[in-house]
Amino acid sequence: MDKTLSLSICQMKTGNDKDENLKKAGEMIAAAAGEGAEMVVLPEVFNSPYQAELFPRYAEPFPGPSTDFLAAAACKHGLCIVGGSIIERDSQGKIYNSSFVFDERGELIGRHRKAHLFDIDIPGRISFRESDTLNAGENITIVHYKSRLFALMICYDCRFPELARAAALEGAELLVIPAAFNTTTGPAHWKLLMRCRAVDNQLFVVAASPARNPSASYQAWGHSLVVDPWGDILQEAGSGEEIIHARLDFSRLEQVRQELPLLRQRRKDLYRLDYKAPGNGIV
Numbered sequence: 001m002d003k004t005l006s007l008s009i010c011q012m013k014t015g016n017d018k019d020e021n022l023k024k025a026g027e028m029i030a031a032a033a034g035e036g037a038e039m040v041v042l043p044e045v046f047n048s049p050y051q052a053e054l055f056p057r058y059a060e061p062f063p064g065p066s067t068d069f070l071a072a073a074a075c076k077h078g079l080c081i082v083g084g085s086i087i088e089r090d091s092q093g094k095i096y097n098s099s100f101v102f103d104e105r106g107e108l109i110g111r112h113r114k115a116h117l118f119d120i121d122i123p124g125r126i127s128f129r130e131s132d133t134l135n136a137g138e139n140i141t142i143v144h145y146k147s148r149l150f151a152l153m154i155c156y157d158c159r160f161p162e163l164a165r166a167a168a169l170e171g172a173e174l175l176v177i178p179a180a181f182n183t184t185t186g187p188a189h190w191k192l193l194m195r196c197r198a199v200d201n202q203l204f205v206v207a208a209s210p211a212r213n214p215s216a217s218y219q220a221w222g223h224s225l226v227v228d229p230w231g232d233i234l235q236e237a238g239s240g241e242e243i244i245h246a247r248l249d250f251s252r253l254e255q256v257r258q259e260l261p262l263l264r265q266r267r268k269d270l271y272r273l274d275y276k277a278p279g280n281g282i283v
């Protein structure tokens, strides 16, 4: 079995025009494919502005224009696309922040609805309430791809270590996290959290941010990252639009887990994590 996975993160600048956002994503996916990516990861809410009051206006069903676009792009370039996230409207009219994953045949292989909604209030700095317009997802999401298991989380989900630990206990070797931290919490916590999740669970972390857009109401932090199971940063973007590439070598994960066998050394007689059985989120 091939022990490597070549992946790219498209740190794209998003704006108000959905068609333009899809066009930009298409160009960046094509460029990543040209570099040999087997998996391409887009940022959180890659097709619309990240602005809670606008979510209902940009929401769309599955299947819909954005997921059709992702499936077609995956098929055209013969790679797996983790389609960042979009605002998904279900058949009852409820909306979610959802990530859809398509394999190289354009088949849906996973969907994660953001489980922890981003509701924060740091006076004078940033206030955001996803729960004013969004519903929370109810599942831990693990996706099979090329004999590997990866967990899907969306942005604020990464702050909840139990979610990542549950995924690791279920065999995930990679956390894929479409995200959009901001210029208040980003410099303080972005890299720290991504490295912590990697080190706690001895797995790869791939975190995809939008590029900074000075005219947006929400200033994304950027700095998309790939972290290895030792906590080393394999790649980091700046704040502007760019594509970063990394080759994940899963023999490194085996080595770290063998040399420092944390997952086996847990004291299950002292503590225990209960969680709902994960799935691929496809209903």
Ligand SMILES: NC(=O)CCC(=O)C(=O)O
Residues within 6 Å of the ligand: 044, 118, 154, 155, 156, 157, 159, 179, 180, 181, 182, 185, 186, 189
């Ligand atoms: N989109 C989000 O969930 C933002 C999360 C964030 O910025 C944080 O600090 O957490």
